[in-house]
Amino acid sequence: MLPGVIGVLQANEALKILVGYGEPLVGRLLMFDAQSTTFRELKLRRDPNCPTCGTGSTAVPSLPAEAPAAAEAPCSNGASIPAAAGQAGR
Numbered sequence: 378m379l380p381g382v383i384g385v386l387q388a389n390e391a392l393k394i395l396v397g398y399g400e401p402l403v404g405r406l407l408m409f410d411a412q413s414t415t416f417r418e419l420k421l422r423r424d425p426n427c428p429t430c431g432t433g434s435t436a437v438p439s440l441p442a443e444a445p446a447a448a449e450a451p452c453s454n455g456a457s458i459p460a461a462a463g464q465a466g467r
Contacts, residue, residue, distance in 0.1 A: 379411045 393399040
């Protein structure tokens, strides 16, 4: 069941970007707890020094330069965990 839920969420995100409808999870991380069937959304800030998404990188050109964040969290350089943005039971 879990791979199906995650697969549907990923397909939904891809469709939102391809069709240009809705609000994709840009600058946010959606966490799913399968045991309690709950979702948590974390807001992330880009690390300007990250080689993948930082300033001057062309790897992810469609993302905004600065996303609102609850706490600092680099993309892939040994990130610190950001504060929770809240619970969402979608």
